[in-house]
Amino acid sequence: MQEKNPTLSSNNSFLEAVKNNNPQVLKNLYVSNYPKIEIFVLRNSGSKDQAKDIYQDAFLAVWQNIKQDKFVPQTESSINGYIYTIAKNKWLDVLRSQGYKKTIVTSQLGHFEIKDEENNDIDDDILKDKRLEDVMLAFKNLGDACKSLLRMFYFEKKSMNLIAEELALDSASTRNKKYRCMQKLREIALKN
């Protein structure tokens, strides 16, 4: 009998693919989980733009948790449920903080059964570290050459040799360039 939801072992290529930022895998995960969230947000006083922002925050948090092994999904579908839960909770936090009086009565929020324990287990504030935000902003504003180099190393996880080849440099020069770009990044981050 075929298993509908194959269990994931730690050596499983799907998990590894996520941790290695495999573009196909990430894209499928992203695209397939968005519609449910969009509907949820639209049904709860939100707009399409807000749905997109909340979803992206949630997606990044889930991805971080997987990378740090804070969340080890047992099946592929449990990742979907996890993304949905985090995104949903983030949106509810937004609603509560802005005091939407017209559309949500606090008693109605009880329907969503948010228990404290539930929230403690799910860490969705990974990205609230100020220093991390500074680095992210600095990277965003880094010049094209450095940005693309660092991206190849740290996001695409390409090997030194491959990168050196692409830049038509030897590996020593590539390493030096990488270090100089890191210095530049640090400078920009400190200015914030």
Add this chain to the structure above:
Amino acid sequence: MDLQNTSQEEFEYIEKYLNGGLEHSDLVKFEQQLENNSDFKSKVENVKTILTGIETQALKEQLNVFHKDIDVISIQPETETTKVRTLNWKRLLVAAALIIAVGSFWYTNGNSNERLYAQYFSPDPGLPTTMSTTDDYEFYDAMVNYKQGDYKTAISKWEILQKSKPNSDTLNYFIGVAHLANKNEKRAIPFLEDASKNSEFALINDAYYYLGLAYLKAENIDKAIASLQKSSAENSKALLSDLND
């Protein structure tokens, strides 16, 4: 996050540690240093933060690229999607020349009503939606479709509701507005007319405004003006003054 005191060699060594690339004996030494030397520990933390930041920001930017595919996959309202797969410059130039020609012809001889309509029309943003309203579930369900730009589905759902509630001003109003957003002013008009019959209707000014716009699109200027005059909305007055020019 200061890399000031971290030389290239040290940086690359720390990186190696973070990537799990240290040999066992080196690993032990490294971990001992971490425990004993708090400066070293913060250096390592800094490098970790930087690498995490780079990776996270890169992914964040990638998510926006992914999102473009969602917009393509999701339901399209009745507008043509123009996706230029390859650039055929010759064709583009011809098309551009044609457009400029037609455009200037249209502009000088053309339909000022259409222009005014395009200037003034934007779809009603819709009502806020709540999840757990039980008695108006179908109404708000269609409102979600409306907000997503899927006017066709919203209209079909609302028209079913309207059969059992023919006197609901809100229903008539939104069906009318949805038809108008769906570029079907002829079908919008009767619904908007119904919605504006009741002077107590909360959205009466919007109803008259959209009715005016619908008549404008249908080239019935007299009726357009008559409806717009009954609306106290700012846009209504502005449009009226433009019409009278």
